[in-house]
Amino acid sequence: xxxxxxHVKDLRKTYGNGVEALKGVSLTVQPGDFFALLGPNxxxxxxxxxxxxxxxxxxxxxxxxFGVSIHKNRSAAMQLIGLVPQEINFNQFEKPxxxxxxxxxxxxxxxxxxxxxxxxxxxELRLWDKAHHQARMLSGGMKRRLxxxxxxxxxxxxxxxxxxTAGVDIEIRRSMWQFVSGINAAGTxxxxxxxxxxxxxxxxxxxxxxxxxxxxxNTSMKSLLSTLDVETFVLDAVTIPAALPELPGVVLRRxxxxxxxxxxSRSHDLNSLFSALSSHGVTVxxxxxxxNRLEELFVRLVENGRxxxx
Amino acid sequence: MSTSTxxxxxxxxxxxxxxRIARIWTQTLIPPAITMTLYFVIFGKLIGSRIGVxxxxxxxxxxxxxxxxxxxxxxxxxxxxxxxxxxxxxxxVEEMLVSPMPNWVILLGxxxxxxxxxxxxxxxxxxxxxxxxxxxxxxxxxxxxSVILGATVFSLAGFVNAVFAKKFxxxxxxxxxxxxxxxxxxxxxxxVDLLGEPWRTISMVxxxxxxxxxxxFGVLGVSDVQIGTAFIVMLVFVAGLSxxxxxxxxRGVGLRS
Numbered sequence: 076x077x078x079x080x081x082h083v084k085d086l087r088k089t090y091g092n093g094v095e096a097l098k099g100v101s102l103t104v105q106p107g108d109f110f111a112l113l114g115p116n117x118x119x120x121x122x123x124x125x126x127x128x129x130x131x132x133x134x135x136x137x138x139x140x141f142g143v144s145i146h147k148n149r150s151a152a153m154q155l156i157g158l159v160p161q162e163i164n165f166n167q168f169e170k171p172x173x174x175x176x177x178x179x180x181x182x183x184x185x186x187x188x189x190x191x192x193x194x195x196x197x198x199e200l201r202l203w204d205k206a207h208h209q210a211r212m213l214s215g216g217m218k219r220r221l222x223x224x225x226x227x228x229x230x231x232x233x234x235x236x237x238x239x240t241a242g243v244d245i246e247i248r249r250s251m252w253q254f255v256s257g258i259n260a261a262g263t264x265x266x267x268x269x270x271x272x273x274x275x276x277x278x279x280x281x282x283x284x285x286x287x288x289x290x291x292x293n294t295s296m297k298s299l300l301s302t303l304d305v306e307t308f309v310l311d312a313v314t315i316p317a318a319l320p321e322l323p324g325v326v327l328r329r330x331x332x333x334x335x336x337x338x339x340s341r342s343h344d345l346n347s348l349f350s351a352l353s354s355h356g357v358t359v360x361x362x363x364x365x366x367n368r369l370e371e372l373f374v375r376l377v378e379n380g381r382x383x384x385x
Numbered sequence: 386m387s388t389s390t391x392x393x394x395x396x397x398x399x400x401x402x403x404x405r406i407a408r409i410w411t412q413t414l415i416p417p418a419i420t421m422t423l424y425f426v427i428f429g430k431l432i433g434s435r436i437g438v439x440x441x442x443x444x445x446x447x448x449x450x451x452x453x454x455x456x457x458x459x460x461x462x463x464x465x466x467x468x469x470x471x472x473x474x475x476x477x478v479e480e481m482l483v484s485p486m487p488n489w490v491i492l493l494g495x496x497x498x499x500x501x502x503x504x505x506x507x508x509x510x511x512x513x514x515x516x517x518x519x520x521x522x523x524x525x526x527x528x529x530x531s532v533i534l535g536a537t538v539f540s541l542a543g544f545v546n547a548v549f550a551k552k553f554x555x556x557x558x559x560x561x562x563x564x565x566x567x568x569x570x571x572x573x574x575x576x577v578d579l580l581g582e583p584w585r586t587i588s589m590v591x592x593x594x595x596x597x598x599x600x601x602f603g604v605l606g607v608s609d610v611q612i613g614t615a616f617i618v619m620l621v622f623v624a625g626l627s628x629x630x631x632x633x634x635x636r637g638v639g640l641r642s
Contacts, residue, residue, distance in 0.1 A: 090642065122642075128483045131642045150386055150485040158483050164476035168408070173401075180397025181484035183390025225480075 078142040080106045080233050080264035081127070086136035088122050088288075096122040098288035099136070104266060104281070106141070106232075109259045111279035111296070112268045115377055119288040120268045121161060124237050128158045140233055154182065157231030159222045161238045167211035171202055171221050174210060179228040189228065196224040200254060216247035223251065227258070234258060235266045240274065252278060272373055276300070286377050307365035310335040313358045320351045336365065386485050394486045395494050402498025405468060406505070413464065413502060414509060417456045421510045424452050425517045428574065439576060440607040449514045450601040451573030454535055456510045458593065461503030461536040462543040462564060465495050466556040469547035478640065488634035492627070496540040503536035520604060527612065528603030534619040535596035539564075541626035548633045548640070567593045572601075577609045592622055 081104040088097040096119045104110045114120045125131030127138060129149055138145045143152040165174045172193050179189030197203045200220040205213055213221060219239055226234060236255065240248045252274060259265045269275055275282065275296075282299055284292040292299065315335055319327045324343045328336040335357070337348060352359060386394070406413045425445070433444030440447065472478035481491050514520065522528050542559075550556045571593030577585050588594055589610075599615035602608035608615070634640070 125642060129641070130479060130482055132637060150487065153483060153485040154386075156483070160479065162476060164479045166472070166475060166477045173404075177397050177401055178480055178484075180400075181394050181481055181486050183386050183393045183485070185393055229484075 077106060079103045079139075080108065080141060081266065082137075082139045082142075083123070083127075084137045086123065086126060086138060087134045088119075088126065088131065089134045096288055097126075097133075097136075100285065100288070100290055102283055102290060102293065104233075104264060106264055107259070107262060108264050108281055109256075109279045110264070110266045111275040111282040112266055112285065113272065113275060113282065113373060114268075114285035118285045120285055121237060122288075123285070124158070124160075124235055124266075124268070127235060128156060128160075129153060154229065155232045157226035157229060157234045159219075159226045159234070159236045159239045161241065163218050163222070165210055165218075165221065165225065167209070169210055170207050171197060171210055171213070171224070172206040174221065175225050175228050178225045182229040184229065192228055192230070193224070196227045197221075200224045201250065216243045219243055220247070220251060223254065231263065233264045233266065237268050238270065239267075240269060240271060248274070284373060284376050292376050305338060306341055307336060307338045309363050309365050310337060310352075310359050311361045312352075313360060315357060316355055318355075320355045322348060322351050386487065391487065391490050394484070394490050395497075398481075398491065398494025399497045399501070402464075402468060402495065403501055406464065406498070406502050413460070414506060417460055417506045418509050418513060421452055421456055422513055424448075425514060429517055440605070442605055442607070443518065445518045446520065446605065447576075447601075448574055449511070449518060449520060450604045451571075451597045453507050453510050453514070453604075454531075454593075454597045454600045455568050455573050457503040457507040457532060457536050458539045458568060458596065459560065459564065460506040461499040462539040462546075462560060464502040464543070465499035465540045466543035466547045466550070466559075468498065469495055469544055470550045470553070470556050473547065473550075473639065474553070482640060488631055492541075492544065492630050492634060495544055496537060499540035499543065500533060500536040503540070504532060507532060507536075522604055523606035524603045526603075528600060530616070531596065531599035531603050531619070534616070534623065535600065538592070538596070538619055538622045538626065541623065541630055544630050545626060545633065548630070548638055550639075567591050572597045572609055592618055595619060 081102065083100055083102040086097050086100045087095075089095045100119070100123060112120055112123070122131055126133045127140070127145065129145060129152075133146070140152045140155045143155065145152045169177075175193035175197065176186060176189040179192060180186070184192070193206070194203065197206050200223055202213075202217060202220055202224060205217060210218065210221065223236075223239065234255070240251060243251070248271075255265060255267075256278065267275065267279060279296055281295050282292070283290050309330075312333055312335060315329050315332055319329060319335075324340050325348060326338040328338075330336055339348070349359065429445035429448060433448070436444040438444075469478070472481075511520075546556055546559050570588065571591050572588070577588045577594065580588060595610055595615040595618040598608040598610045599612060599619065602612050602615075
């Protein structure tokens with residue numbers, strides 16, 4: 076049996092002010108996985124990541140990285156992890172090259188090897204031309220890429236990315252995902268938290284949704300998405316008549332003179348929808364999903380959890 | 386981590402600290418040199434010439450070791466408290482906390498950096514002193530040991546201060562309300578033999594008195610306290626403060642949630 080990349084069992088954390096951030100989280104991530112850890116703000120994601128990276132002390136429970144206990148053998152466990160935190164946390168007055176080389180040094184990697192790795196990862200993340208400028212001069216996207224380069228310095232077996240694309244423009248976000256996908260393809264297990272659910276859907280193979288300190292869903296992305304039985308489409312049309320056709324299994328809503336929403340079962344065919352609309356004089360010019368599929372599921376799961384808790 | 390990887394990590398922190406000291410040399414090296422030059426001119430030359438001989442030395446010669454030790458103490462303390470608190474404030478202390486480095490390496494790295502600053506500033510002040518008076522080091526080994534131990538004691542104290550500090554004001558409080566009074570009352574400018582009771586006995590509980598006198602004994606060969614006692618006091622403080630600092634790091638006080 077393969078040793079999991081991450082095995083978390085009944086992890087609990089109660090802060091000094093009495094806030095119970097984790098209420099018995101159990102989770103397993105297999106080696107080589109690209110794993111999404113999603114949840115609304117304050118759900119417990121950052122606390123969980125904090126415990127895994129040893130920045131937060133767990134109140135109880137166990138966490139193992141590739142079979143190494145974070146609590147019993149912190150030093151060995153930390154050798155296996157690379158962390159890209161949510162907040163910028165490097166010395167802004169240092170240079171990216173020095174930040175990377177120093178980080179390698181903290182892991183006991185000599186300066187010659189560290190310099191080679193720093194050049195490699197700064198180049199791969201398109202930061203080499205800024206390598207010897209003060210880090211405070213970098214743009215927001217560059218700072219986030221620098222934190223990825225820094226996290227790669229110990230060439231971790233498990234890379235944890237805590238909202239790494241927050242506030243980053245689409246082009247840089249795509250280049251970051253290209254890099255991380257490459258790292259994952261080369262064998263590094265990746266755990267990602269993000270509020271951009273579209274990228275979680277595209278990149279991750281497995282997913283856990285955490286809310287109020289509990290895992291409310293933990294499955295493969297494919298099986299989670301297959302549970303989505305209703306989709307909403309937004310249709311742009313030349314004109315929308317006042318009276319809309321009635322179609323079994325489809326709820327039509329007129330948004331304005333040129334926009335229509337159609338909520339329908341995933342099994343429902345689109346041809347009958349278009350035929351009915353056409354017979355009522357509606358000429359559809361374009362069509363798109365109203366929301367990302369994962370986003371719909373995410374909202375539903377979190378809302379269900381809240382109703383249950385209430 | 387193995388011994389060799391720990392040494393690499395230690396060297397990384399020390400190098401980073403020395404780079405920081407060099408990068409902001411106008412804040413780390415020049416101000417103490419200017420302050421001490423003023424002390425030499427005002428207390429040594431202008432006022433000292435009217436005071437006369439103390440323990441067989443001119444007043445200028447007598448205060449030089451005290452002023453050098455004062456520079457070492459304040460600079461090693463200031464270096465570690467501002468550097469480590471700055472790392473906490475800027476959150477880049479997390480770079481070390483998420484690494485496999487043991488706590489003692491973090492502590493030793495920062496203390497070494499602070500001792501280096503103390504020694505460099507001390508050497509600078511000593512060189513400036515040579516423009517005002519002649520000095521011949523009586524006991525070189527005692528001089529070196531007292532410098533290193535004195536700087537280590539206050540580096541450790543500064544580290545503990547930085548761990549507890551929540552804002553920049555917190556690292557200024559101790560130097561202002563504790564360190565400066567203790568330094569001024571620690572025999573930098575006078576011999577405690579000049580004090581009557583109970584002030585002489587009260588002065589004996591001031592650890593800075595032992596550091597100043599150990600260094601003065603090393604340079605001039607005279608001291609208000611037994612040299613053995615002075616070294617025992619410094620070693621006890623090093624051991625005690627090291628234990629406190631390591632305990633704080635182990636519990637993650639002010640660092641881990």
